[in-house]
Amino acid sequence: MFIYQNIAKQLKMNIDENLYKNGFLPSETDLANHFKINRNTLRKALNELVKAGLIEKKQGKATLIIDKNNTYLLSGCSHYTKNFKKSGIYPRTKVLFCKKISPSLNVSSYFEQNYKYLIHIKTLRIIHNEPRSLIDHYLPFTDRYEEIKHFKTGSLHYFLQNHLGIKLTRKKTTISALMPSAIDKQHLNLKSNIPVTLVKTENKINNEEGFLGEISFSRTRSDLVQITVEH
Amino acid sequence: MFIYQNIAKQLKMNIDENLYKNGFLPSETDLANHFKINRNTLRKALNELVKAGLIEKKQGKATLIIDKNNTYLLSGCSHYTKNFKKSGIYPRTKVLFCKKISPSLNVSSYFEQNYKYLIHIKTLRIIHNEPRSLIDHYLPFTDRYEEIKHFKTGSLHYFLQNHLGIKLTRKKTTISALMPSAIDKQHLNLKSNIPVTLVKTENKINNEEGFLGEISFSRTRSDLVQITVEH
DNA sequence: GAGTGGTCTAGACCACCAT
DNA sequence: TGGTGGTCTAGACCACTCC
Known part of the structure; x- marks a missing residue:
């Protein structure tokens, strides 16, 4: 189990538990600091969630959590x-x-x-x-x-x-x-x-x-x- | 146009022109040196080609060029x-x-x-x-x-x-x-x-x-x- | 053991978006 | 102008395949 897979899993759980109330993830820098990993590794984890359709990135803005009611x-x-x-x-x-x-x-x-x-x-x-x-x-x-x-x-x-x-x-x-x-x-x-x-x-x-x-x-x-x- | 997009384009052209005769790409390190870019950037370019279905990576072996007959x-x-x-x-x-x-x-x-x-x-x-x-x-x-x-x-x-x-x-x-x-x-x-x-x-x-x-x-x-x- | 692709870090700069 | 995500580098170590 690689770090990025682990982080992706944790993020998925956090999203499922509705931890990020405003519908957006914290910034990549903040998340990387929080998990005490490099931002590149965090980005790799986020890309897994993008592939899975759980989040969507908005350049210059933030990372949007996809509403699964769709x-x-x-x-x-x-x-x-x-x-x-x-x-x-x-x-x-x-x-x-x-x-x-x-x-x-x-x-x-x-x-x-x-x-x-x-x-x-x-x-x-x-x-x-x-x-x-x-x-x-x-x-x-x-x-x-x-x-x-x-x-x-x-x-x-x-x-x-x-x-x-x-x-x-x-x-x-x-x-x-x-x-x-x-x-x-x-x-x-x-x-x-x-x-x-x-x-x-x-x-x-x-x-x-x-x-x-x-x-x-x-x-x-x-x-x-x-x-x-x-x- | 980012570097990785440019490199992906060039690689695609090389593949189309049948430059790599044995059906495999040169190693990532060799390609990175050849294009005078970092290996991470080259890998990003290769991943574009993987997504496009042009190549397939074989860990520990090499990068295979996909036959497009299908x-x-x-x-x-x-x-x-x-x-x-x-x-x-x-x-x-x-x-x-x-x-x-x-x-x-x-x-x-x-x-x-x-x-x-x-x-x-x-x-x-x-x-x-x-x-x-x-x-x-x-x-x-x-x-x-x-x-x-x-x-x-x-x-x-x-x-x-x-x-x-x-x-x-x-x-x-x-x-x-x-x-x-x-x-x-x-x-x-x-x-x-x-x-x-x-x-x-x-x-x-x-x-x-x-x-x-x-x-x-x-x-x-x-x-x-x-x-x-x-x- | 040598060579390959896969992961990870630390740090830099750029492009985009809001205010 | 400050903050965000996107790109890029240099360098390290690991996992896998094959000889």
Whole structure:
């Protein structure tokens, strides 16, 4: 057992015991002095916790303790936003763009009809001023584009239900993982080689039998957000 | 641009140009001298290449250059799970070990009781002679260790039900992603920087209300297997 | 035992963030 | 401007692998 592993373990225990009340660790110099080890060794211990997703470093500021309540519940009728609200965390949704597109083969193959155009909305989910997920939504309601265009924040499903009277429910969810693309990295503010969890959802329109109303592809920082399935 | 980034770039170019013919890098000391930098800085540069999956370090031996023939293709295999279920092909399970252990803090925290010992079973799921998932199971039934020890293949849940009369049902599943550890890489036959999908399941004993009978952590090759949730 | 990568220290300077 | 994390150096010792 090396010193840095030992220190990492102790720090983890301290974090679990909620010893650092303000949500930040003491400075590296202070921690190194406290444990009577060199700052380089302490930094190595901290990097272990960064890898484990327990803390995040903010250059020039401090080391942030990650709130582990950030789990994403996946059950039949749950919405992302709702789940976070339960745990008292409010995500912000930023619409990066909303436009009509000719769907790629990959996207159009999910829809049974052969749509010439789809609406493509790209959103970013942000918690505590930090981007968590990057989501591509594809919708077939091109005739209502002018209305959908006004979606700016909050839950897309909620907006569709309240402003367009379209109720979507989850049909299938497929989960995988991959390394983020350069664009993903940029938007998600990822620097090192952290993989993203890829969640693909197919949503059907409630009234119409099996009629696909939306598909979405989300890339989520796997170090900050967990996905939970309740059985 | 920091020194270590610069050096990493140069090393990457050297590797791409096939400068190191024998498949190994020169020693860290030699490289540091060559670039006229400190060995610690050189090590930081090398670690960047390790993260990028270009090299692999072998303690006591040398630094190995990874053969890049294994490229990461997600789309090509995207229907794998569905296909093998449809075609009735079932995975083979290999038990790597089964032993009594003192649980780590991380594992024991899931159980409500404070078990001094747990049974730890490590299995590998193999399809078509290719390892797909590496799974760690933790069970509290230490008093029946002698029986459980005889689990050699097939489904653990099936074995527990038929030989011990213990029926487990899924309580919660948590999905995330991470980079595989060296041991994961070895067992899953992973060479380059492909992430693994991490699935944590909590299983309760059917008859006893909320009594946790097993937790398992599986790491699955995200390039070969997708997880599908039907709603 | 020689050579390799892994850890650790002590100390310096720089880049970033807040005030 | 002071404090934080990020980089870098020089040098030491340890753990592992192979001959």
